[in-house]
Amino acid sequence: MMETILIVGSGAREHAIAAALARSAQQPTLICFSGALNPGIAELCSAYGIGSITDATAVTVFASDYRATLAIVGPEAPLAAGVADALWQRGIAVVGPRQSLARIESSKGFARELLAKYCIAGNPFFQRFDSLDGLEAVLERYPHQHVIKDDGLAGGKGVKVCGDHLLSVEDSRRFCKELEMLGHPFVVEEKIEGEEFSLMSFCDGRTLRHMPAVQDHKRAYEGDRGPNTGGMGTYTDADHKLPFLTGEDIAEARAINEKVAAALEAECGMPYQGVLYGGFMATRSGVKLIEYNARFGDPESLNLLSLLETDFVAICRAIADRTLESVPVVFSPRASVCKYLVPEGYPDRPRKGDVVTLPTDVPTGVSIFLSAVNVSDDVLVATGSRTVAVVATAASIAEAETACERVIGEIPGPFFHRRDIGTAAAVAQRIEHMKAVRRACD
Numbered sequence: 498m499m500e501t502i503l504i505v506g507s508g509a510r511e512h513a514i515a516a517a518l519a520r521s522a523q524q525p526t527l528i529c530f531s532g533a534l535n536p537g538i539a540e541l542c543s544a545y546g547i548g549s550i551t552d553a554t555a556v557t558v559f560a561s562d563y564r565a566t567l568a569i570v571g572p573e574a575p576l577a578a579g580v581a582d583a584l585w586q587r588g589i590a591v592v593g594p595r596q597s598l599a600r601i602e603s604s605k606g607f608a609r610e611l612l613a614k615y616c617i618a619g620n621p622f623f624q625r626f627d628s629l630d631g632l633e634a635v636l637e638r639y640p641h642q643h644v645i646k647d648d649g650l651a652g653g654k655g656v657k658v659c660g661d662h663l664l665s666v667e668d669s670r671r672f673c674k675e676l677e678m679l680g681h682p683f684v685v686e687e688k689i690e691g692e693e694f695s696l697m698s699f700c701d702g703r704t705l706r707h708m709p710a711v712q713d714h715k716r717a718y719e720g721d722r723g724p725n726t727g728g729m730g731t732y733t734d735a736d737h738k739l740p741f742l743t744g745e746d747i748a749e750a751r752a753i754n755e756k757v758a759a760a761l762e763a764e765c766g767m768p769y770q771g772v773l774y775g776g777f778m779a780t781r782s783g784v785k786l787i788e789y790n791a792r793f794g795d796p797e798s799l800n801l802l803s804l805l806e807t808d809f810v811a812i813c814r815a816i817a818d819r820t821l822e823s824v825p826v827v828f829s830p831r832a833s834v835c836k837y838l839v840p841e842g843y844p845d846r847p848r849k850g851d852v853v854t855l856p857t858d859v860p861t862g863v864s865i866f867l868s869a870v871n872v873s874d875d876v877l878v879a880t881g882s883r884t885v886a887v888v889a890t891a892a893s894i895a896e897a898e899t900a901c902e903r904v905i906g907e908i909p910g911p912f913f914h915r916r917d918i919g920t921a922a923a924v925a926q927r928i929e930h931m932k933a934v935r936r937a938c939d
């Protein structure tokens with residue numbers, strides 16, 4: 498079957514998705530619909546529609562006009578808005594869950610309650626609130642160890658951690674009051690300690706194919722300081738486990754994803770078809786869930802798709818047809834490091850309009866993916882968010898880190914990135930931190 502595949506979204510994640518599809522021996526026709534023109538994606542596509550990606554009608558009309566046979570939805574907002582449902586209704590198969598299933602990401606309380614209802618391990622203590630009733634008892638129980646989360650999608654701004662963003666119980670009360678006044682339900686949960694990692698699985702509702710574990714770096718500055726961002730960079734190791742994790746940690750995280758996929762089908766009465774992304778923390782008492790996402794991580798997907806050896810079109814088709822059982826999914830046994838270049842001032846007051854000059858040749862094993870850029874008078878200009886991502890794969894994390902830095906060194910301009918991601922010193926620090934966390938249980 499000759500596929501025409503619609504990609505919804507236009508960040509570096511969608512650029513990596515387009516590049517992975519374009520590598521397929523099946524030579525699919527690619528089309529993209531998004532709010533902005535990404536020149537890296539446009540180069541790989543035969544049609545590009547600009548519009549609101551949460552407008553289900555606009556997306557499906559574009560998909561039908563170009564006779565899409567399959568769609569891949571990159572970001573969470575269109576999934577939460579029901580774009581997958583609308584595409585299926587038009588007879589277009591989708592990689593990305595329907596609205597009801599996407600609540601695993603769009604409602605933090607739904608995710609926690611699903612785990613509790615189906616007796617799935619991994620929840621810390623949590624309570625969901627619609628008002629301030631009962632809040633004092635929880636704050637008294639966990640005065641220094643709580644996290645408050647807006648129940649809905651808040652673009653990464655809805656989570657406040659005690660001791661970090663919340664410096665007193667009064668701060669916590671104030672944040673809860675703010676959420677109550679906005680009419681937003683919220684979740685208060687126990688703050689847990691350990692090392693975070695992402696474990697994503699391709700899922701057709703029946704079969705899960707797990708990807709290598711990845712670690713993201715959410716803070717803007719080196720040493721995990723500064724404001725939270727969408728993610729400044731990521732790494733994976735050649736054995737597909739991270740150096741601070743045990744085989745048991747990976748097995749626990751995989752088991753949680755498997756049980757959650759089954760619970761979602763039982764709860765929503767339809768199969769979860771897409772990427773199930775567990776955001777976990779390895780703690781002294783096993784693996785705990787931080788959050789679920791209903792899509793590929795960004796930047797995690799840049800590492801994973803660069804390592805993917807299996808034909809990505811075949812995987813997407815198998816997710817849509819629920820035949821993943823017959824598709825073995827293989828990732829190259831190499832390490833990878835991804836770093837984002839971002840404008841000065843990012844994330845709070847980013848400069849906009851700086852020219853982005855990319856090297857004409859990059860060595861084998863290194864790729865550049867475009868994110869928040871535009872083309873103006875034939876030059877690339879930064880539009881103010883994460884700008885370009887450089888991904889390197891190599892035999893070890895250290896070699897991938899060096900290769901990544903070498904290419905970043907060839908990109909001039911007032912951009913910054915985190916030099917520490919994937920360095921031997923930063924990785925060793927995480928191993929030491931995890932050892933200290935595990936020792937604390939003896």
Ligand code: AMP
Nearest residue numbers: 621644656658686687688689776787788
């Ligand atoms: P989320 O948007 O749920 O991923 O939360 C953003 C960040 O807050 C996570 O990456 C964690 O660093 C932190 N966080 C969220 N929940 C918890 C928790 N229960 N304990 C400790 N840290 C947390």
Ligand code: GLY
Nearest residue numbers: 713728794795796
């Ligand atoms: N890397 C974090 C995310 O994709 O949500």
